[in-house]
Amino acid sequence: xEVPLHKKLISGGFNPPDNWTNxxxxxxALTKGGKVxxxxxxxxxxxxxxxxxxxxxxxxxxxxxxxxxxxxxxKIRKYTMWNIRWSKKGTIVCSKPCYACQQAMLDMGLxxxxxxxxxxxxxxxxxxxxxxKQCK
Numbered sequence: 001x002e003v004p005l006h007k008k009l010i011s012g013g014f015n016p017p018d019n020w021t022n023x024x025x026x027x028x029a030l031t032k033g034g035k036v037x038x039x040x041x042x043x044x045x046x047x048x049x050x051x052x053x054x055x056x057x058x059x060x061x062x063x064x065x066x067x068x069x070x071x072x073x074x075k076i077r078k079y080t081m082w083n084i085r086w087s088k089k090g091t092i093v094c095s096k097p098c099y100a101c102q103q104a105m106l107d108m109g110l111x112x113x114x115x116x117x118x119x120x121x122x123x124x125x126x127x128x129x130x131x132x133k134q135c136k
Contacts, residue, residue, distance in 0.1 A: 027083075028040050039064065061083065061104070065108055077111050079112075081110055097130070106128060110127055112125075
């Protein structure tokens with residue numbers, strides 16, 4: 001299902017300016033009832049605690065999920081994960097989560113995700129129904 005960009009994500013800094021040079025172009029946010037609970041950016045270097053077994057980078061979804069440890073699974077089901085990624089030119093591109101991130105979100109109890117597509121729109125989906133492929 002196609003959905004519009006969450007207004008609070010834009011006002012919260014998720015819309016890159018024209019001169020944006022931040023290499024962390026993949027951002028995730030956890031929302032509940034229209035409110036942004038927490039957001040995370042991909043880490044391009046170092047080994048964050050949550051991703052220590054995954055190498056020297058951490059996807060933005062994993063960065064967000066480190067804030068969920070210890071939360072009640074019934075509470076977590078009510079959250080929605082938003083994924084947004086930009087190209088180097090600043091256009092919105094595909095941010096569908098990889099298989100490992102999908103599994104981690106399911107293990108945490110998340111059920112719903114909204115992610116950007118290659119054509120700049122946003123798609124809402126159940127995490128358990130995602131197929132890990134490149135965006136079309």
